[in-house]
Amino acid sequence: MAEQIPLLELKNLKTYFKTDEGIVRAVDGVSYQVMPGESLGVVGESGSGKSVTQISVLGLIPQPPGFIPGGEILFKGQDLLKMSKADLRKIRGNRISMIWQDPMTSLNPFLKVSRQLIEPLQIHQNLGTDDARAKAIKMLERVGIPAPSERFDQYPHQFSGGMRQRVMIAMALLNEPELLIADEPTTALDVTIQAQILELMKDLRRDLGTGLIIITHDLGVVAGMADRIVVMYAGRIVESAAARELFERPAHPYTVGLLKSVPRLDRGRAERLIPIEGRPPNVSKPIPGCAFAPRCAWATAQCHKEWPPAVEVEPGRVSHCWRATEVFEAELGTHATAEKVEKFEKQARDSHAEPKEAHHG
């Protein structure tokens, strides 16, 4: 495993946007890797930069106003940032595919589904129209579209949201990519459809051996899907861990907060949810300390001043928190009750005199 070249490796990637209010640091030094066939979950609130990171991987950041001031995106050791546009196009939709958040707007309403589906086959595999159609219909069947050959020549507006997302998945997987990036693939869908789509993605991924990056704000989605999870906050990774370990023993107060704000059926009505107070920070100004500090019960004076280095609380488990070990030791995972979390947070707050409301924004 250690000798293998990672399928995708980000090294200190930065993606900024120029706006009227200044430079927005949407992604500010993100590093992670995905091994072949592995599945990585990227979790964070909206605005945390998780989508921008993945869009940067495909080189689809609109420039201007976006620009990438630094970092590397290594796809099987090749830096995508240094690649020519033509070479990058050969990778897009072929070796790296993407599934977008909103299936209602991500398919071209003016073109028949058939035309949109066979496009990647025609450009990357040079298939003729007939071959491409046959292959695309087969794929539609595989993603569970009933009567695919009849629906093939319809327009997107004649499909339901769930069906459209299935079409998107089919389109992404037609060229059997090595890496599939799914950007909140179920957020725009009904809850009942969500599970079906996730199940479908899981099956297809297993069959094709595709590496997967799944971006979501919903921990429930990644729980069953991801091997490893990185948690992003304000353009940076705050914690990364194997999925099971992250849920059991989070090592960052933000992860604790995320876990506690998700309802869980198995805990019954007695379970109370604890929302994370406040709002994500404005990233158009540099933040000197930990970006989460203003909202953090554990924050100390140091947290407001200095960005915490990576703390390895356990082999393979990294957390960017000055009090990572304390949080980790407290075992505030999914099994911890709300009372327990609150007790620890109260303790943490009492252990230092620093007022919480300082440095807001």
Added chain:
Amino acid sequence: MTRFILRRLLASIAVLLVIITLSLWLTRQAPSNPCLKEREANTCACVKDNFLDRPVFPVYSGQVLSPVQNCAFWEPESVVSLGPVSILGPSEWGETQYSLYLGTLASGSLGKSMKTDLTVIETLKSGLPFTIQLGFQALLISLILGIPAGLIAGLRQNTMVDYSTMSVAMVGVSVPSIVLGPLMIMLFSLRLGWFSAVGWESFADSILPSFTLGLYYAAYVARLTRGGMLEVIRKDYIRTARAKGLTETMVVMRHALKGALLPVVSYLGPATAALLTGSVVVEEIFSLPGIGTHFVRSALNRDYNLVLGTIILYSTILVFLNMIVDVLYTLIDPRVSYDD
């Protein structure tokens, strides 16, 4: 689809009826008589006009009126038919003027010009080819110049290309044809001598008028196309297309173009109306023998039969072109259904 077209057709005919009624009613409200001081003063209708506070009109059932010297038959309260000729008093507006005019229309005639010996249809027939050619060439110019300019500006947003194209377009929509036309005559005809200043003998004579009429719309179309392109190019499905590995040209031509041109297509309806109105002015500037010139002359001469005929012709063209544009729109945008 057939039902959709049929329904639009019925609606168009209804609109036409409204226009005919409205304009007929308007001409019959005129306080002055068209033939009071003109050479038709020898016709019975004009002689008798002195006794009325409203004008009376000879209505022709598709046939030429022979001047009536003897007015003994005249009775202001009634409609008198004298062979092919009917003469109407104003009191019968509701039942007779209207039904008679509609009857005349149904018989395929628009009556006779009140100032010349030609029928209205003959007059319009002589002018229509010029007007149609002028309008068509102007439309072509506006699309051929406007769409590429708009696309380039939209795709190169916030570059010098964009700024300069849009500045030119802004000037284009601000310089009216009554300014542009004389300017072009002064420059290209009087100074450079490339074209003749007025008249329409050969194709070369149609160039200046077509540009005078078309440049405004070219500028407008360029602005619309740019706006459409800017809107479409930010759509999620364009990102999807790029993520598939399509070249930028393929993204634009296959995925963005249709959506970007939708505003232009929906503008085609109003544009034809505006082109018709505009052609009246341009024909006047270049002294072209189109229906616009006939319209202005007849309006100034109070030749109401010709005015009515021209308005009916314009409205028919307009209403049916609008219908075609609607159908075109449904063909481009699959989301628009024919059902409503």
Added chain:
Amino acid sequence: MAESNTHAELEKGSSLWADAFQRLRKNKAALISGAILILITLTALFYEVVAQYGTGFVMEEQHTWVVPKPPGARSVPSHFFELSQAGLLAWEHVDANEDGFVEPNEIVAAYRDLEFETIDTDKSGALSYEEYVDAPLSLTSPNRFIPDCARWAMIKRSMAPIEDSSVFECDAGADQLMQPAETGKLVELVSSGEAQEMINRVDKDSDGLISKAEYVGLPEPRTHILGSDKLGRDLLTRTVYGARISLAVGLLATLVSFLIGVTWGATAGFLRGKVHNVMMRLVDILYGLPFMFLVILLMVVFGQKIYLLFLALGAIQWLTMARIVRGQVISLKNQEFVEAAETIGVSNSGIIFRHLIPNALGPIIVYATLTVPAVMLEEAFLSFLGLGVQAPQTSWGALISEGRQLMETSPWLIIWPSVALAVTLLCLNFLGDGLRDALDPQLRKD
């Protein structure tokens, strides 16, 4: 990125109008346009002041010329004038035959001397070729109507202050100088008719002559900055007056369309249901009508009265306004603050006027701004065709129409009204675009 901006705005909580103003201030083109428009509007508004103290002429003031005078030529104003007894207008000089009375032909001669002295820049008493071609009435004739000196001798007595510079050779003798007597119409400022009018103005004993006791001086000549038309009317004055009519029609017609459109749209949007359907269906049907032709018919049937013009032009522009207002009202009506107003028991009309309309105002103002140039354009078209503003009133369209008749010989007559119209339309469009970008950033295309 988008989220963080929204948050920033939420935190600042600045109002829509303050934001819009900030954005507008950054738009240089819109600001400059706004300034130019204010200048034009002020000029038009204060036409009387401009006429009296600026140009010196009023718009209908005629001077007897059969051809237009080019920019820089002079006339003697008959309406607003300053009397002068200085220099060549002194009694001693005007009463050339020293009979103690001033007759019309003496006034004509006095002005000729005055004009000659003005043209004769080196005060040599004769015109050199350079002085001749610099004189404002000396223009190269575009169609070369002076073939030889014999014919020129005939022509110059009867008409044509516009001479071909080649005729200098005809009038200048062997000394290559033109004497005062040879200048013809080139130095003529007033006709004997005008001179007689001047006399009548001061002639107390009505004997048709001015005695020394009656003499108060003669009006100073004024320059036609933009030239004059063939009736000798000052073009600049007429253009300023035309601005008044063109802008008034543009603004009033827009106001009419605004009133109809807002009332119609807001009512339809607020009432919903059947009434709404009927009202908006009617708008759809009206969209298909060729309105300009009906307006023309209206002008023909009921005469070209100016109030009819802006009523008619306004009445054909309200359809889009009604649609926009309806859309705004419906979208706003669904928002929570209307529900809140309803629950606290504010009446329907209270909701419309106090809550809905101020909030829907942005797009409506933008559309109204863009309606003004559209209406002005239509008015110009109508006046150009002779179906709009009627003499003695005039508008830019009417001026362009007049200028077009003479554009070969007197291009200034069409150029200046055209420039005025085009610049105004350009400024209105820039301002409209700027307002749209400022008030509705979502609609913004750049």
